[in-house]
């Protein structure tokens with residue numbers, strides 16, 4: 001029964017409550033970015049092996065469980081990378097992840113990657129919101145000056161989400177990647193800390 005139907009039927013409508021993990025994480029009204037929990041490992045593993053999404057992100061190679069485990073253990077020890085789960089504030093199950101890598105102390109820069117895991121959760125504004133939260137984390141907690149990323153030129157949705165989240169385009173690498181049988185241009189995007 002929808003919320004409107006419940007109200008019309010005289011029932012009390014229960015608003016979704018924030019999960020504890022979302023309420024202690026960086027968040028806006030709808031989503032949070034926070035620590036990975038043990039139960040997030042399954043979805044993360046499946047997302048990394050999603051061929052259709054990989055074609056929008058990097059050259060596809062299956063990631064087996066041993067490689068995934070080694071990658072995640074190395075990541076958790078790394079001082080130059082940080083991984084967040086993206087959650088709706090009312091739901092514990094993750095909907096995607098944010099990854100900072102190549103965090104450079106001297107240059108105060110890092111590279112950002114964002115994935116919304118399931119197609120059913122994409123195009124709802126969560127990617128844009130996660131990008132904006134990631135930049136706040138970069139400026140206010142990592143004290144970075146510059147965050148950059150690369151996106152395939154044919155990935156119109158990602159370009160729009162990153163623009164809306166605070167990135168601007170800086171250039172294009174022509175025919176720089178071979179993806180699913182075709183050459184793709186790569187667009188370079190970056191965001192600079194407004195406080196310098």
Ligand SMILES: CC(C)(COP(=O)(O)OP(=O)(O)OC[C@H]1O[C@@H](n2cnc3c(N)ncnc32)[C@H](O)[C@@H]1OP(=O)(O)O)[C@@H](O)C(=O)NCCC(=O)NCCS
Nearest residue numbers: 056115116122123124125126127128151156157158160161
């Ligand atoms: C890229 C990604 C993170 C964006 O997150 P998202 O939650 O889907 O994006 P948002 O809903 O926040 O924003 C999408 C924008 O693209 C627009 N859009 C949606 N579908 C589109 C399409 N097929 N073509 C062009 N624009 C589209 C939306 O209108 C929105 O723009 P607006 O805010 O100006 O209206 C997410 O889609 C994703 O993980 N995709 C799979 C993998 C991928 O593409 N990774 C990118 C690697 S760089």
